[in-house]
Amino acid sequence: MSNATIDDSEVDIVIAAINPDLKSFLNEWRPIISQFHLIIVKDPDMKQELQIPEGFNADVFTKADITRKVGSSTSIVFSGYSCRYFGYLVSRKKYIISIDDDCTPARDSNGDLVDVVAQHIANLKTPATPFFFNTLYDPFRKGADFVRGYPFSLRSGVTCGLSCGLWLNLADLDAPTQALKPEQRNSRYVDAVMTVPVRALLPVSGVNIAFDREVVGPALFPALRLAGEGKFRWETMEDIWCGMCVKVVCDHLGLGVKTGMPYVWRKDRGDAVQSLKKEWEGVKLMEEVVPFFQSVRLPRSAVTAEDCVVSMAKTVKEELGKVDPMFARASDAMAEWVKLWKSVGSSSSEA
Amino acid sequence: MATPTHLLKDELDIVIPTIRNLDFLEMWRPFLQPYHLIIVQDGDPTKTIKVPEGFDYELYNRNDINRMLGPRSNCISFKDSACRCFGYMVSKKKYIFTIDDDCFVAQDPSGKLVNALEQHIKNLLCPSTPFFFNTLYDPFREGADFVRGYPFSLREGVPTAVSHGLWLNIPDYDAPTQLVKPLERNTRYVDAVLTIPKGTLFPMCGMNLAFDRDLIGPAMYFGLMGDGQPIGRYDDMWAGWCIKVICDHLGLGVKTGLPYIYHSKASNPFVNLRKEYKGIFWQEEIIPFFQAAVLPKDCTTVQACYIELSKQVKDKLGKVDPYFDKLADAMVTWIEAWDELNPSGPGAKIAK
16 A cells, blocks of 8 residues: 555554553554554543553553653643643654544455554655645555646655544544534545645644654644543544644645545544533634634744744734633643653654 | 436536547437537538537537637637637536546446536535635535534635546646656546635646636636647646636635546657647746736636736746747637627626
């Protein structure tokens, strides 16, 4: 499927344990991830012990580890889905792949298991093409190429910083949408990867993502926390928020963001109608958030992801802080994150 | 096979440029027979083009074009499939589907024959979403929707002006790529339709294309190609860059993806290289021009946008080559001809 060779030592798989029993999750993923190093971060709010099967090269981090490493920070809360960011912080690898613990491997249209790692790495290792849309999608895939009319000067592409995967079965829809269509499941396997064009924003789902930690690591952070944030994806916006930041940062730094394959199979979980009340807040917020990100400009002097996040944090505070205190807190968390990244997360990242 | 429904059969024309014959239509019969054809015959006008029985059509050759447009006929290319845009101009319908005469019906992965026109119509009849990218692609398709994080205020979408289809088998590569990969075939059926985001340009291929003539028709000029011109195989590209800038300005959408057709004929790469040669260099100037093109707020119709664009072409690309001067003039001639043939109807409406 992919031509990129994977160096196992380049990859960390980061799992946020929202559920204590990881046995079936890890056993289902075993054929695909057992040769890689795993970073498992236990949700600090979880009282139960984690259950992890044998045969994995895994480091597990708990609340105690988090507190020891980062102190008791007031602006960054590593709870729920956001505990995964602690995993990003302590990783020393170039590539990180992160999948929600309610997902299992999907099968493609031939019935073969989708190797999520191989596809994400292929996406990250081949160039992205954000400046002009290729109608045959990713031109670097086997059997594809740039089409007639694609300018030659743009064919070498740019580094891909982020790879956004998709989901079969339970798609990552918001609570109102899922509540309206309770039976809807995503059964369409779209055999494509494509670069999201420069200046186009997208909702980045944390359910199934991978990124180049060296180039964009500082731009993925736990910052936007809904007042009613919960343990179901449709009760969060943290990934959507940092996804917008990452896209703006990538656009500014001339990096690419790809979307499409690989797919994971997302299990049915939760009740959208129950979550509706909580998640309505997040849905309303997007109306403020999107125009903000569409217009934010980063200074020319910002040449690293850290610089970009610091600058964006300031702008968030100035422009969105007055709209809702949640944004002011997000701004603080962003600034704090960069400091943390520099002190704890620094070693393998290059400017 | 179930009887296909023939949506919009009185509101859509099928425009086909040809120099040889239309045998390919036999395969399309179940899907296309109820629709009216506009055949633009390129090349030798004394030749007779055989149209398969049962199709309702009007046919125009070079003599007709010259007669109908008079001195303005110089804006319509000769000895190049770019002449097809004459068909857009003379149509009286709201929608156009244009297809090349070497394009056959494709099969989807289940073996089912693809009704390309039906998919184009679906694409055109439901909104586009250019302002925010939906990771599940076209949210209006059955089984899809807007994903978490997609702002509700943007979920109504905007009208779709263009539906750009793709091709299995012979891919639409440029000459250099064809020379390097003569055996490559596109076998990947990507089951998606998506809106090309605002502000993003793309290479528009005219082989399998549909559009709303009312919304964007006057901007679908396929330029000066072929006989007496320094360039070929950039007709649809040129139109694609123009329509995208104008659609972005007017708040209209452009979709790409399904439907697929089966492209059967590989053109000669050496012939193509000669045609494209200048274009390969020129496009390095042309693309930044279109990427930076800004249309003034008071351009609220397609024609006004197009005339303004022609001024900018003359101004900024004229220095690249005198060809662009001629092209800018031809763009104006095209609009004059369009307005004369379409006095108060489609294309003259004020856009949103």
